[in-house]
Amino acid sequence: MNKFQNISDSNVRKTWFLISIFSGIIITIGWFLADQFQNNLILYGSIGFSLISTWVSYFFSDKMAIKSSGSKPIDLKTKDGQRLNNIVSDLVSLSGIPKPKIFIMNEDAINAFATGRNPKNASVSVTKGALEKLNDNELKGVLSHELTHVINRDILIMTIVVSLAGILTFFIRMFNQIQRSNKKSPLSPLATIFLITLAPITVSLIRSSVSRKREYMADAGGAMMTHNPEYLADALEKIKLYSKPMKKKSLNTSHLFISSPYRSDIAGIKLNFLDNLFSTHPPLEDRIKVLRNGGRKDILK
Numbered sequence: 001m002n003k004f005q006n007i008s009d010s011n012v013r014k015t016w017f018l019i020s021i022f023s024g025i026i027i028t029i030g031w032f033l034a035d036q037f038q039n040n041l042i043l044y045g046s047i048g049f050s051l052i053s054t055w056v057s058y059f060f061s062d063k064m065a066i067k068s069s070g071s072k073p074i075d076l077k078t079k080d081g082q083r084l085n086n087i088v089s090d091l092v093s094l095s096g097i098p099k100p101k102i103f104i105m106n107e108d109a110i111n112a113f114a115t116g117r118n119p120k121n122a123s124v125s126v127t128k129g130a131l132e133k134l135n136d137n138e139l140k141g142v143l144s145h146e147l148t149h150v151i152n153r154d155i156l157i158m159t160i161v162v163s164l165a166g167i168l169t170f171f172i173r174m175f176n177q178i179q180r181s182n183k184k185s186p187l188s189p190l191a192t193i194f195l196i197t198l199a200p201i202t203v204s205l206i207r208s209s210v211s212r213k214r215e216y217m218a219d220a221g222g223a224m225m226t227h228n229p230e231y232l233a234d235a236l237e238k239i240k241l242y243s244k245p246m247k248k249k250s251l252n253t254s255h256l257f258i259s260s261p262y263r264s265d266i267a268g269i270k271l272n273f274l275d276n277l278f279s280t281h282p283p284l285e286d287r288i289k290v291l292r293n294g295g296r297k298d299i300l301k
């Protein structure tokens with residue numbers, strides 16, 4: 001399990017590096033817009049707006065995720081409610097974190113997500129499909145993965161990344177409108193091309209890259225928590241086998257789920273290169289191989 005810890009430490013450094021790139025791009029675009037209007041207040045405003053938006057997302061993203069997914073609190077009088085409560089209670093006793101709020105989504109797909117800005121304000125939600133198709137050990141694998149997101153403060157990091165990505169998209173659209181209404185621009189053609197075309201692609205790539213790294217880290221942490229990587233590997237096998245899109249899904253929260261709520265590997269069919277490049281989740285096949293120590297050595301470097 002020390003190998004998994006080394007992987008996690010390495011990916012934490014890489015993730016913060018990517019977040020630094022996001023911040024740099026925001027400041028750069030703010031400077032371009034300030035230069036366009038000859039007003040430095042735009043630059044200061046863009047930085048302030050970034051900080052405020054991130055703060056709002058930090059404190060309210062969990063409530064938005066629960067509401068948008070249609071999650072409902074568990075009923076301890078039901079068999080499913082008792083089952084989930086017992087599994088989560090066992091896992092938090094192993095991990096030493098406070099017990100999160102537990103929810104169920106009325107979805108046939110096998111999926112789950114965690115949200116909350118820290119372990120004291122965390123929630124986990126599991127689909128009915130997961131409860132129907134996964135045995136207790138496989139559910140432990142899935143929930144240990146989600147609790148690892150909580151322990152690693154992944155929700156905080158991904159909230160910041162998604163918030164910054166949204167701000168970047170807003171600024172890029174603003175700049176595009178300025179360019180269309182103003183024939184004369186102080187920017188070089190290359191700078192203009194980057195901001196209008198390449199910057200949105202860069203934003204998507206960075207956001208997807210950060211999310212994929214967090215998924216590998218959560219897989220590793222889940223394996224350490226249960227002391228058996230096969231629990232999660234078996235669950236991912238079933239997710240791959242019974243893959244289907246969820247009814248309630250949002251691009252703003254898709255990174256929270258253990259598997260993409262839009263699409264994933266379908267039995268016998270792999271996504272193409274571009275799908276994987278922009279996906280918020282690594283291919284299920286690669287995640288399973290890593291858990292079973294048979295995957296490529298470079299996946300988590």
